[in-house]
Amino acid sequence: MIIILTGLPSVGKSTFSKTISKKMSEKNMDNIILGTDLLRESFPIWKESYEKYIRDSNTYLIKKALENKFSVIVDDTNYYNSKRRDLINIAKSYDTVYITIYLKAPLNILLTRNVQRGQKIPNEVIKDMYEKFDTPGSKYSWDLPDIEIDTMKKINYDEILNEILKISKFKNLKAIKKLENPKMDFLENDLQKIDSMSRQIVGNLIKTGKIDNKEIKKVSNIRKSFLKEFKSIEHEKINFKKIEEEFLIYLNENLKKDFI
Ligand code: ADP
Numbered sequence: 001m002i003i004i005l006t007g008l009p010s011v012g013k014s015t016f017s018k019t020i021s022k023k024m025s026e027k028n029m030d031n032i033i034l035g036t037d038l039l040r041e042s043f044p045i046w047k048e049s050y051e052k053y054i055r056d057s058n059t060y061l062i063k064k065a066l067e068n069k070f071s072v073i074v075d076d077t078n079y080y081n082s083k084r085r086d087l088i089n090i091a092k093s094y095d096t097v098y099i100t101i102y103l104k105a106p107l108n109i110l111l112t113r114n115v116q117r118g119q120k121i122p123n124e125v126i127k128d129m130y131e132k133f134d135t136p137g138s139k140y141s142w143d144l145p146d147i148e149i150d151t152m153k154k155i156n157y158d159e160i161l162n163e164i165l166k167i168s169k170f171k172n173l174k175a176i177k178k179l180e181n182p183k184m185d186f187l188e189n190d191l192q193k194i195d196s197m198s199r200q201i202v203g204n205l206i207k208t209g210k211i212d213n214k215e216i217k218k219v220s221n222i223r224k225s226f227l228k229e230f231k232s233i234e235h236e237k238i239n240f241k242k243i244e245e246e247f248l249i250y251l252n253e254n255l256k257k258d259f260i
């Protein structure tokens with residue numbers, strides 16, 4: 001498996017990696033911590049011109065580790081969702097389970113921890129990163145972390161390892177099911193799309209005042225029964241535009257309203 005960490009500098013990723021890595025090895029899971037910082041630290045000084053080598057080598061090492069059936073803990077900021085997606089795609093291309101872990105802490109704590117460890121990165125940089133950081137999952141649902149750790153609280157590593165094993169088992173089962181019945185998976189994907197589409201429509205209708213607050217519960221039930229009906233019918237090729245229209249008609253009929 002590949003454990004993809006994400007979190008701002010000084011949040012505690014490297015500390016977390018070392019402990020969880022030991023816990024994993026106690027359970028006989030061969031694993032390695034990799035990350036661009038480890039390579040960066042192998043240079044006596046830093047130059048921008050080293051960065052491409054660092055990134056490429058890191059990707060290479062991750063792939064090699066997976067080929068060797070080692071679990072990988074990616075100890076990196078993974079600041080951009082594109083970086084997280086690249087890592088997820090590596091996992092997929094190696095048929096490996098991936099687990100994303102988001103470590104968080106308030107800004108003032110990050111700055112204090114940063115000072116404590118010698119301010120290798122200026123506090124100003126962390127402040128700036130904090131402002132611009134997209135919380136994982138805020139833009140894309142695929143980016144929602146499997147595990148979120150509030151580093152202000154005491155970290156229960158045994159509990160987290162259990163969680164990791166549970167998620168890994170679940171994702172493995174899902175992958176097997178997908179192999180056995182690829183059509184099922186299709187349906188699940190389509191359902192997810194329709195679920196979020198209908199959610200968005202309802203959200204807009206509420207926002208624009210077309211649905212009364214008193215009717216929210218009723219609308220939510222209508223939406224659920226629409227999804228249930230969709231699920232029960234055999235679909236060949238799905239036309240999402242048409243389903244969007246159908247959902248509005250369905251809402252109209254069931255609420256005796258006229259949204260269109
Ligand atoms: P990162 O790898 O995310 O940059 P580190 O693991 O190097 O962060 O930790 C940064 C500093 O914060 C270190 O001095 C470390 O001892 C401290 N630290 C790490 N995790 C915690 C935690 N959960 N609670 C309090 N301090 C922590």
Ligand code: MG
Nearest residue numbers: 013014037075
């Ligand atoms: Mg670190």
